[in-house]
Amino acid sequence: MMTRRFFLILGFALFMLGHTSCITEDSFCTDHDECQPGFYCVEGSCVENNSESYEPDDKDKSNEKEHSIDDDLYQADPDKDEDENIFPEEDNDPCKPNDCLIIYGSTGSCTPDGDDFNCECYDEFFWESTAKECLRNNPCDSSPCGDVECKAELDEEGNFSGKYDCLCENEQVYHEPLKKCGKIIFYDDFENEPPDTNWVLNGDWEVGQPNYTGPTLDINPFHEYGYITSAYKGNNVLATKLKDNYGKSRNDDAVIDRTFYLEEGDMLFFSFKAYAHTERLSQAGGYRNVDGASLLVGHDTEFKTVQLESPDSNLAGTYCIGSTCSFQGIRGYGEDNTYGSFFGSMMIEDGGEKTIKFKFRSDSANQDAGVYIDDFMVYIITGDYKNNDDDYEWDDEDYEENDDDEYPDE
Numbered sequence: 001m002m003t004r005r006f007f008l009i010l011g012f013a014l015f016m017l018g019h020t021s022c023i024t025e026d027s028f029c030t031d032h033d034e035c036q037p038g039f040y041c042v043e044g045s046c047v048e049n050n051s052e053s054y055e056p057d058d059k060d061k062s063n064e065k066e067h068s069i070d071d072d073l074y075q076a077d078p079d080k081d082e083d084e085n086i087f088p089e090e091d092n093d094p095c096k097p098n099d100c101l102i103i104y105g106s107t108g109s110c111t112p113d114g115d116d117f118n119c120e121c122y123d124e125f126f127w128e129s130t131a132k133e134c135l136r137n138n139p140c141d142s143s144p145c146g147d148v149e150c151k152a153e154l155d156e157e158g159n160f161s162g163k164y165d166c167l168c169e170n171e172q173v174y175h176e177p178l179k180k181c182g183k184i185i186f187y188d189d190f191e192n193e194p195p196d197t198n199w200v201l202n203g204d205w206e207v208g209q210p211n212y213t214g215p216t217l218d219i220n221p222f223h224e225y226g227y228i229t230s231a232y233k234g235n236n237v238l239a240t241k242l243k244d245n246y247g248k249s250r251n252d253d254a255v256i257d258r259t260f261y262l263e264e265g266d267m268l269f270f271s272f273k274a275y276a277h278t279e280r281l282s283q284a285g286g287y288r289n290v291d292g293a294s295l296l297v298g299h300d301t302e303f304k305t306v307q308l309e310s311p312d313s314n315l316a317g318t319y320c321i322g323s324t325c326s327f328q329g330i331r332g333y334g335e336d337n338t339y340g341s342f343f344g345s346m347m348i349e350d351g352g353e354k355t356i357k358f359k360f361r362s363d364s365a366n367q368d369a370g371v372y373i374d375d376f377m378v379y380i381i382t383g384d385y386k387n388n389d390d391d392y393e394w395d396d397e398d399y400e401e402n403d404d405d406e407y408p409d410e
Contacts, residue, residue, distance in 0.1 A: 107134035124162065136160040146179030173379050175269065182269055182379035185260055186356070189375055190236040203252025204240045204360065204370070212369045215245045226277025226369030227336040233375060240293070240360050240370030249364045255357040259299075264351040265383060270295060270306060272376040273339040276315050277369040278331045279362070291362040292319035292331030293371040297346055297354055305329070306344040315340045321361050330371050339374060 108121035121127050121134035128135045138160050140150035145166035153163040166174040168181035175182045188198050196207035212228050225245065231237045238254055240246040262268065279290040296303040305328055310316040312334075319331040334340060348354070356378060360371060 107136075136162050139164045145174070148174060148179060148181055173377070175379075175381060178267075178381060180381050182381045184377060184379045186256060186378040187376070188238075189234055190231070190238055191234045195236045198257055199238065200253075200255045200257050202254075203250055204246045205238065205252055205254040205358075206240075206242050207236055207238050208242050209235045210237055210239055210372055211243050212241070215367075224277075224333070226275075226334070228275050228277070228369060228372055230337060231372075231374050232273040232339040237372045237374045238358070238376070239372040245367040246291070246360065246362055246370040248362060248367060250360055250362040252360045253357050254360075255355060259353040259355050260378075262348045262351060262354050262380065263382065264348055266348045266351075267381045267383070268297065268346045268348060268354075269379050269381070270308075270342070270344040270377070271379075272342050273374045274315070274330050274334075274342055275337075275339050275369075275372040276330050276332050276334045278319070278333075278371070279366045279368055280331075280333065288325065289317065289319040289331045290321070290365070291360075291368070292327060292329045293358050293360045293373075294327060294329035295344060296357050296359055299353055299355055303355075303357075304346065306346050308342050308344045310340050310342050312340045316342060319361075321363050327361065330373075339372075 106122075107125045108119060108127075111118045111120060119127055119132075119134070124137055124139070125134040126137055127133075136159060138152050139162055140152045144150060144164060149167040151165045151167055153161045153165070155161040166176075166179075168174050171184050172181040173184055174180075186198075190207055192198065194207075199205075199207060201207070210228050210231065212226065214225050214227070240250075240252070276292075278292055280287045281290055295306040295308060297306060298304055308316045308329055314332045315334055316330060317328065317332070318325055319327050319329065321327060330342065358371075358373070
C-alpha cells in the first residue's frame with residue numbers, strides 16, 4: 001500500500017515540474033513553462049520581453065505576428081526569397097496613397113520616376129498640391145454655353161462636380177445646338193380649366209384624360225390597337241379621341257387659338273411628348289405607315305409642314321393616305337402607356353402673322369388608338385438665319401435638321 005502511494009506522489013510531482021505555469025520574474029523556468037504576462041523564458045529565467053538580454057530564438061520568431069501591418073495588404077511574391085518580399089506600399093511603390101491620391105480614382109495617374117513619382121491629371125482635372133489629388137476644372141471656363149451665362153455645380157465638398165447649367169431669363173429656354181436662349185411664345189400642358197383652353201378643335205380632336213384600352217365596336221381579335229391610360233404628366237392630353245379609335249377618312253385640325261407674328265429669318269422651334277398608335281400595313285421588305293398627325297405653320301390657306309424627329313424613329317416620319325406617301329409627322333406603333341420625345345424646327349422665310357396647328361389624317365380602312373400629345377412648347381430664336389449656313393444639329397435626344405428632305409405644303 002505504501003509503495004503504491006509513493007509512486008503516485010512521485011508521478012504527480014514530476015508532472016507538475018514539467019508543466020509549471022505563470023512563473024514570476026527571475027524564477028527558474030523551462031521551455032514548457034509559461035511566464036507571467038509580459039515575460040519570456042530565457043536561459044532558465046523569466047525576463048521582460050523588452051529587456052536588452054531578450055532575443056527570441058527561431059521558434060519564438062515563428063510565432064510572432066506583425067500586427068502593425070494589415071495582412072490583407074501584403075501579398076508575398078512566390079518567386080522571391082523571403083528577404084525580398086517587401087511590403088509594396090511601404091517601400092517599393094513611390095506612388096503612395098498619401099502622396100498621390102489619384103492612383104485610386106479615375107481622375108489621373110501616378111507615374112513612378114526613380115525614387116520619386118509624378119501625379120498626372122486627366123483632361124478636365126487639375127493637380128491640387130494641398131489636397132494631393134486631382135480636382136475638376138470649372139466647366140464654365142470652356143464657355144460651353146456660348147454667350148449665355150454659365151453656372152457650375154458644386155459637389156458636397158464644395159468642389160466642381162463637372163456639371164453646369166446654362167441660365168436663361170424667365171420665359172426663355174436654352175437651345176443647345178445654337179447655344180442661345182429662345183423666347184417661349186406658347187406652352188400648354190393641357191391642365192387648364194376647361195382643358196381645351198388655347199385650342200380650336202374639330203373632328204376627332206379632344207382634350208382631356210386618356211383612357212384607351214381598345215375599340216368599343218368592330219373589334220378585330222387579330223389586330224393590335226394600342227393602350228394608353230395616362231398623360232405624360234398631369235392628367236390631360238390633346239388626342240384623336242380619348243377613349244376610342246379615331247374615325248375613318250379624317251382630315252381634322254387642332255389649331256392654337258391665336259396667331260404669332262414672326263420676322264423673316266427667325267427660327268421657330270417645337271418640343272413636345274406624344275404617344276402614337278396608328279395603322280400600318282405589311283408589305284414586301286417590311287411595312288408602311290398609314291394615318292398620322294402633321295404639325296403645320298402658315299396663314300390662311302398656305303401652310304408648310306414642320307419636319308418632326310424623334311429618338312425613336314418608329315414614331316416620326318412619313319405616312320400614307322391612299323397612294324400618297326409623302327405626308328410627314330407623328331405615326332407608328334408606340335410602346336403601351338409610353339410617351340416619346342419629339343422635336344422640330346422651321347426657318348421663317350416670309351414674315352407676318354402665323355398660325356400653328358396639328359392636322360390628323362386617316363384613310364377609309366383600319367383605325368387604331370391614334371395620337372396623344374402633351375407638354376407642347378413653341379419658342380423662337382430671333383436673327384437672320386435665312387442666309388445662315390450653320391447646321392442645326394441636336395444631340396441623340398433632340399432634333400437634327402435635314403434640308404435634303406422635302407415634305408408637301410398644304
